[in-house]
Amino acid sequence: MTATPSDIERLYRGRYASYWRGVTALLGSAEGAQDVVQEAFAQALRDCRQFEGRGSLGGWVWAIALRVALKARRNGEAEEAVGELPEAAEAPFSERDPLLAEALRQLPPRRRLVIFLRYFADLSYSEIASLCDIDEGTVAATLSQARVELLEAFPKEGVTSGR
Amino acid sequence: MDGSQILEHRLRRLLPSPDGPDWDDVVRREMLGREALTSENKIGSRRRAWPARRRFALVAGAAILSLAVAVPAFGLSQAVTNWFGAPTAPASTQESFASLDVGAAPGMSPNVSSPARSVTQTSIAGQVANLWVAPTQSGGFCMELGSYAMGCDRDRSLPMAWLRAGTSAGSVLFGDVLSSQADHLELRYASGDKIIVPMTHVSEPIDASFFVYEVPTSEAKAANWPVTISAVSSNGTTIDSTIVVAARTPSP
Numbered sequence: 001m002t003a004t005p006s007d008i009e010r011l012y013r014g015r016y017a018s019y020w021r022g023v024t025a026l027l028g029s030a031e032g033a034q035d036v037v038q039e040a041f042a043q044a045l046r047d048c049r050q051f052e053g054r055g056s057l058g059g060w061v062w063a064i065a066l067r068v069a070l071k072a073r074r075n076g077e078a079e080e081a082v083g084e085l086p087e088a089a090e091a092p093f094s095e096r097d098p099l100l101a102e103a104l105r106q107l108p109p110r111r112r113l114v115i116f117l118r119y120f121a122d123l124s125y126s127e128i129a130s131l132c133d134i135d136e137g138t139v140a141a142t143l144s145q146a147r148v149e150l151l152e153a154f155p156k157e158g159v160t161s162g163r
Numbered sequence: 164m165d166g167s168q169i170l171e172h173r174l175r176r177l178l179p180s181p182d183g184p185d186w187d188d189v190v191r192r193e194m195l196g197r198e199a200l201t202s203e204n205k206i207g208s209r210r211r212a213w214p215a216r217r218r219f220a221l222v223a224g225a226a227i228l229s230l231a232v233a234v235p236a237f238g239l240s241q242a243v244t245n246w247f248g249a250p251t252a253p254a255s256t257q258e259s260f261a262s263l264d265v266g267a268a269p270g271m272s273p274n275v276s277s278p279a280r281s282v283t284q285t286s287i288a289g290q291v292a293n294l295w296v297a298p299t300q301s302g303g304f305c306m307e308l309g310s311y312a313m314g315c316d317r318d319r320s321l322p323m324a325w326l327r328a329g330t331s332a333g334s335v336l337f338g339d340v341l342s343s344q345a346d347h348l349e350l351r352y353a354s355g356d357k358i359i360v361p362m363t364h365v366s367e368p369i370d371a372s373f374f375v376y377e378v379p380t381s382e383a384k385a386a387n388w389p390v391t392i393s394a395v396s397s398n399g400t401t402i403d404s405t406i407v408v409a410a411r412t413p414s415p
Contacts, residue, residue, distance in 0.1 A: 013184060013186065021178050024181075030179055034181065039192060042190075045189060096178075097177055101177070115174070119175065120174070147166075147167060150170055151166045
């Protein structure tokens with residue numbers, strides 16, 4: 001089962017914001033994210049007949065977007081290390097929520113990537129599993145571990161009792 | 164809210180909102196990418212040098228700089244420029260060419276080999292602008308029109324190339340064809356109107372013919388794009404043609 005240009009356009013229009021947020025998180029900056037998303041969809045449009053129907057079309061395009069994003073970050077050299085938060089990521093993240101930004105920075109790369117794909121890219125567990133080449137159970141466990149670590153970074157509510 | 168809900172709420176708020184989607188831009192990029200692949204298959208050219216510091220591309224006979232749109236018209240007066248007699252560029256322009264190698268991806272440096280020279284002067288938005296050209300070590304060249312835009316055909320692999328740049332008064336289209344026989348450029352709009360633009364041939368080591376054309380506001384309307392440009396010899400033979408797409412949706 002291949003995809004058609006209309007399928008790609010429908011996906012783009014329906015989920016552009018999710019792709020943009022996910023790429024922004026990966027790049028650590030909004031600057032360049034639009035370019036990456038546009039390039040990814042252009043490639044998807046060109047190669048849509050190569051989609052074999054294994055997994056979702058959205059996940060297939062995400063694989064393209066990840067490659068484009070990593071190349072953009074590495075100045076043309078794609079590398080395997082995904083999910084690393086580059087130094088530049090601290091600025092935009094820190095401004096809005098310094099505590100959360102620092103907690104994200106402390107996460108191991110794989111957990112951080114899964115958080116990004118789930119909360120910024122809005123991917124399903126199966127799409128994340130396919131992208132990261134892990135099973136859905138591992139996705140769930142990784143997300144759970146990541147949430148615990150992130151929550152530990154937030155101060156606990158104090159309990160005051162009077163005597 | 165429990166902890167997970169608080170976390171999700173904070174994560175969702177961490178990033179700004181994007182600008183709107185631009186599907187037309189995706190289609191344009193796909194088309195340019197297809198042209199690049201077709202050209203590479205036909206010519207078997209080596210990978211082009213993409214200067215990293217400006218967002219432009221030189222692909223399959225079409226080089227694009229996506230900036231704004233539309234202005235008054237101008238063309239080069241037909242001439243043959245002797246490269247070694249052409250005036251050399253000022254230090255600031257030489258630095259501009261030299262900086263193309265800075266930050267370039269591995270294997271992508273243009274490697275400009277000798278000082279840039281002015282192959283012709285034109286008037287853009289009422290100001291004098293030089294078309295600077297500098298040869299590369301691989302036998303190609305880089306070019307820069309005033310402070311508007313620059314591009315490279317490092318390996319001399321693009322039979323015809325163009326760039327478009329926004330100006331304070333609209334836009335300018337300029338480029339080259341790798342032929343000493345190109346006499347003029349025929350610019351044919353989608354509406355059918357045709358514009359003739361003289362070309363200037365530059366001698367060895369450049370050995371290419373150049374054109375510059377300001378696009379009048381009246382010609383920038385949507386119905387006129389895409390545009391076909393053809394390099395034509397003095398006896399009317401078409402040497403090469405390519406298509407210029409609209410950078411943004413032109414004014415109607």
